[in-house]
Amino acid sequence: MEKLPFTAESVLRALSYVDDPDLKKDIVSLNMVQDLHVSGNEVSFRLVLTTPACPLKEVLTRACENAIRQFIGDQVSVQIKVDAEVTGRKPTAVLPQxxxxxxxxxxxxxxxxxxxxxxxxxxxxxxxxxxxxxxxxxxxxxxxxxxxxxxxxxxxxxxxxxxxxxxxxxxxxxxxxxxxxxxxxxxxxxxxxxxxxxxxxxxxxxxxxxxxxxxxxxxxxxxxxxxxxxxxxxxxxxxxxxxxxxxxxxxxxxxxxxxxxxxxxxxxxxxxxxxxxxxxxxxxxxxxxxxxxxxxxxxxxxxxxxxxxxxxxxxxxxxxxxxxxxxxxxxxxxxxxxxxxLAGEVARQIAMQNALLRQTVESEVS
Ligand SMILES: Nc1ncnc2c1ncn2[C@@H]1O[C@H](COP(=O)(O)OP(=O)(O)O)[C@@H](O)[C@H]1O
Ligand SMILES: [Mg+2]
Missing domain, CATH: 3.40.50.300 (P-loop containing nucleotide triphosphate hydrolases)
Incomplete structure (x- = not known):
């Protein structure tokens, strides 16, 4: 396969082939890749998971590294900072926080x-x-x-x-x-x-x-x-x-x-x-x-x-x-x-429910 040039766009393109197995969508569309920087032969970004208790942490980071190597090359050094931003239901008047x-x-x-x-x-x-x-x-x-x-x-x-x-x-x-x-x-x-x-x-x-x-x-x-x-x-x-x-x-x-x-x-x-x-x-x-x-x-x-x-x-x-x-x-x-x-599984099921809910809301709007 012909390799892509080492740019931020190419890295994002490579990462768009990594799917979140639970949410069944790629991590770029899911907005899970943030603060992406390319300099020298190094790329760094934050991988923002839907919960800190994510059981897929290792699987996803490895998939990101593999995708970048495969599309761009082995010479790239990949620095991933795993973060979490827990998704929630729509905020309501009771307990909005x-x-x-x-x-x-x-x-x-x-x-x-x-x-x-x-x-x-x-x-x-x-x-x-x-x-x-x-x-x-x-x-x-x-x-x-x-x-x-x-x-x-x-x-x-x-x-x-x-x-x-x-x-x-x-x-x-x-x-x-x-x-x-x-x-x-x-x-x-x-x-x-x-x-x-x-x-x-x-x-x-x-x-x-x-x-x-x-x-x-x-x-x-x-x-x-x-x-x-x-x-x-x-x-x-x-x-x-x-x-x-x-x-x-x-x-x-x-x-x-x-x-x-x-x-x-x-x-x-x-x-x-x-x-x-x-x-x-x-x-x-x-x-x-x-x-x-x-x-x-x-x-x-x-x-x-x-x-x-x-x-x-x-x-x-x-x-x-x-x-x-x-x-x-x-x-x-x-x-x-x-x-x-158990904590990982519960967090994962909640993330999936929230993603599902958002999809329903989005399709109702569109
Ligand atoms: N897996 C377990 N191993 C040993 N003891 C347990 C286990 N699960 C619960 N217990 C004990 O059984 C009792 C009842 O558990 P509890 O959590 O209070 O039940 P519930 O809230 O459903 O009434 C408690 O004394 C608890 O410490
Ligand atoms: Mg009880």
Whole structure:
């Protein structure tokens, strides 16, 4: 193949042959190549990904280098600075500074919804994203315990718009829980309207600041909180958490179906199967499928969404959560990897949903 001259235009042309495999479009059209400079035998540019948790970071940088070598030649030295600009839904009046709001839902309680919400939030922040965590599980808020912030009161600040609560900064995320505002026993007797107004306050009367992702830990099942949330803020999507056994799946199915109901229409980003298996540390390679096998995959297939992660049962995880030691970052390696992969998958699904949304909006306009 005849090589192109070494100019900025040629580099862009070469890069226009690199496709983002998720968004199915080339990275130049997607505006992912920025600040391109050519000097001497060096080309440098920023590769702006749609999320810092992008699982395709390495694949894409390598593809860029290859394309430049192939079209222009081996003598070019390529300097790529990987950056991220998280895409978001259209900004709305409520929480305009929050790019993506993601609900974590389940059918049953005790399946690990809060575990997934908290560890997903921490993993996204670890990748460099700005993350908030809202514990909206009015009947069993467990985020304060897991993050070791039980008993703390969110500070109140006076802004132009009036008095606002601030979330609590912990382990690189901003956290707020209904459990920090009310006594444990109080919420059990609350009825619909009280529940709804409590959630609205957590969302609108809190100064969340600028966030790439706000993760919302919902109560199990489908109820007033769910309806209020979808009516109050536009959700980027929902993640369904289940354990593998049949009883949990049956309930998870109902929870997932709710998000698909027409007036609600929240994209289901995927399914997380928690407590997928037990792998005793003293028996490397052995996996015991205590609650059955393949349940999460089955649910994901039914709804035609991806299975985002299979999280093993690990005693140390429960201990860290019960004792509020999650922020120390001392997760066992297999779990750390599982949650990092989950964060990458969730970020990727959100980026795809946002790209899809923009395409729909664009084609409606044109
Ligand atoms: N993968 C896991 N391995 C070990 N313990 C877990 C795991 N997932 C959750 N747990 C523990 O199970 C209990 C219930 O989890 P939690 O996240 O609070 O569920 P939910 O929010 O759905 O009610 C907690 O004590 C938690 O620490
Ligand atoms: Mg919970």
């Amino acid at each position: 929050v790019k993506n709001i993601v609900a974590i839902a389940s059918g049953k309680g005790g399946v690990g919804k809060s575990t997934v919400a908290v560890n997903l939030a921490l993993a996204l922040a670890h990748e460099g994203a700005r993350v908030g965590l809202l514990d909206a599980d009015i009947y069993g808020p467990s985020v304060p315990t897991m993050l070791g912030i039980k008993g703390q009161r969110p500070p109140v600040v006076e802004l132009e718009a009036g008095l606002r609560m601030k979330p609590i900064p912990v382990a690189g995320i901003s956290a707020l829980s209904i459990g920090l505002l009310i006594e444990d026993a109080q919420a059990v007797v609350w009825r619909g309207p009280m529940v709804s107004s409590a959630l609205r306050q957590l969302v609108s009367d809190c100064d969340w600041g600028e966030l790439d992702y706000l993760i919302v830990d919902l109560p199990p099942g489908t109820g007033d909180i769910h309806l209020t949330l979808v009516q109050t803020v536009p959700l980027s999507g929902a993640v369904i958490v289940t354990t593998p056994q049949e009883v949990a799946l049956a309930d998870a199915r109902k929870a997932a179906a709710m998000f698909r109901i027409k007036p609600i229409s929240v994209p289901i980003l995927g399914v997380v199967e928690n407590m997928s298996f037990f792998a005793p540390p003293e028996l490397p390679g052995r996996r015991y499928y205590l609650f059955g096998k393949g349940g999460g995959k089955k649910l994901a297939d039914e709804f035609q969404v991806p299975l985002l992660a299979e999280i093993p049962m690990v005693e140390q995880l429960r201990e860290l959560e019960d004792e509020g030691n999650l922020p120390d970052g001392s997760l066992p390696e297999d779990l750390r990897r599982a949650f990092a992969e």
